[in-house]
Amino acid sequence: MKATKLLTTASIGALMFGMSAAAHSAEWRYAHEEFEGDVQDVFAIAFKEYIEENSDHTVQVYRFGELGESDDIMEQTQAGILQFVNQSPGFTGALIPEAQIFFIPYLLPTDQDAVVEFFNTSKAINEMFPELYAEQGLELLQMYPEGEMVVTLDEPFTSPDDLRGKNVRTMTNPLLSETYRAFGATPTPLPWGEVYGGLQTGIIQGQENPIFWIESGGLYEVSPHLVFTGHGWFTTAMMANQDFFDGLSEEEQQLVRDASDAAYEQIIDHISGLADESLEKIQEASDEVTVTRLDEDQIQAFRERAPQVEERFIEMTGDRGQELLEQFKADLEAVTGE
Numbered sequence: 001m002k003a004t005k006l007l008t009t010a011s012i013g014a015l016m017f018g019m020s021a022a023a024h025s026a027e028w029r030y031a032h033e034e035f036e037g038d039v040q041d042v043f044a045i046a047f048k049e050y051i052e053e054n055s056d057h058t059v060q061v062y063r064f065g066e067l068g069e070s071d072d073i074m075e076q077t078q079a080g081i082l083q084f085v086n087q088s089p090g091f092t093g094a095l096i097p098e099a100q101i102f103f104i105p106y107l108l109p110t111d112q113d114a115v116v117e118f119f120n121t122s123k124a125i126n127e128m129f130p131e132l133y134a135e136q137g138l139e140l141l142q143m144y145p146e147g148e149m150v151v152t153l154d155e156p157f158t159s160p161d162d163l164r165g166k167n168v169r170t171m172t173n174p175l176l177s178e179t180y181r182a183f184g185a186t187p188t189p190l191p192w193g194e195v196y197g198g199l200q201t202g203i204i205q206g207q208e209n210p211i212f213w214i215e216s217g218g219l220y221e222v223s224p225h226l227v228f229t230g231h232g233w234f235t236t237a238m239m240a241n242q243d244f245f246d247g248l249s250e251e252e253q254q255l256v257r258d259a260s261d262a263a264y265e266q267i268i269d270h271i272s273g274l275a276d277e278s279l280e281k282i283q284e285a286s287d288e289v290t291v292t293r294l295d296e297d298q299i300q301a302f303r304e305r306a307p308q309v310e311e312r313f314i315e316m317t318g319d320r321g322q323e324l325l326e327q328f329k330a331d332l333e334a335v336t337g338e
């Protein structure tokens, strides 16, 4: 009885920590939110390859839908069923309110080099966020940009007035709803799995995402009018279950950190030029698509609504959010000089 119980406990332990009971090599499980070949997948595969080339461990990658929605894979990671997860602040914002900082519009510049430099050097990103994630039992390994946000709608738009009465899908964090309310639209938070169908059936009239995803998810087929508003970037984050990570040897922790750094380098390379390539593919595939790039005056009408979203961010996150925002802005200033 005792022996069986011990064995059972050992097997559960092996499952929880991804360790194969028979050998010292481990099988680690890693889930992300995207499809094969998309940005999060490129990151995950680069991470997997680094781990497998530099240790006896293996990494099993699960893509969107294989284990559920974004919130499901986060729950599985917090429960220790998965060792690694890539979840975007668009969803994590409901769990870690400060992660909603990425949804204050017009905070990040549109220039990709500046954005990358910000991610490379920011104290808010590299020192403050890991502490906030740790409070939720998560070892934050990397935050990285995927692409500039572009809004798609059932017709072209150039002003907040044009968005009146439009149900625009947002990821499920409350601040992003504030942003779209400030922009004049009716925000409609939905998990990813409901977006294509929602656009197709007309329950929603628009959504926002980086161009590569608009192409990869076929969103342009059901929401063909693309508008560059310049209001933000899609940012994501990769992390480990903290108990699992803390249970690794120092060498293994370093291996994991090195693998995520190697994957980050690959991603920065991967996203450069990706939006233009994806836009070309979209335009080749559809005659219906229109592309509108708002001019400075048009952008100003949206930008002047940003302060009310920033105020809501502070209301939602208090002193900690304020401190994070100040550091975030200081880090940006160091990069852009503005």
Ligand code: 6CS
Residues within 6 Å of the ligand: 033, 034, 070, 088, 146, 171, 191, 192, 208, 209, 210, 213, 234
């Ligand atoms: O809009 C979304 O929900 C999805 N967008 C991207 C770029 N990645 C995953 C996420 O679920």
